[in-house]
Amino acid sequence: xxxxxxxxxxxxxxxxxxxCYSLTSFPVCKDFIQALExxxxxxxxxxxxxxxxxxDAMNICLHGESVAxxxxxxxxxxxxxxxxxxxxxxxxxx
Numbered sequence: 001x002x003x004x005x006x007x008x009x010x011x012x013x014x015x016x017x018x019x020c021y022s023l024t025s026f027p028v029c030k031d032f033i034q035a036l037e038x039x040x041x042x043x044x045x046x047x048x049x050x051x052x053x054x055x056d057a058m059n060i061c062l063h064g065e066s067v068a069x070x071x072x073x074x075x076x077x078x079x080x081x082x083x084x085x086x087x088x089x090x091x092x093x094x
Contacts, residue, residue: 028065032058 036058039051 029058029061032061 032054036051036054039054040046042050045051
């Protein structure tokens with residue numbers, strides 16, 4: 001059944017709703033995540049867009065972390081590839 005047609009009332013968000021944005025996974029963004037969680041305690045602010053500025057700030061922070069993580073992964077990948085090529089070259093030289 002569609003949630004719009006349901007007669008159930010919207011309650012508070014479950015405590016693990018933002019589990020993918022845990023404070024331990026993104027320690028740099030913890031202030032933004034905490035601000036959004038605090039804002040979402042108010043159903044009125046959550047439903048009328050009062051928390052959008054906190055969500056936008058959190059998204060910007062998380063995007064920055066994602067870009068940094070991708071750069072680290074790319075550098076690590078190049079290092080691993082260079083070591084693998086050296087090992088392959090040494091193996092076939094013998």
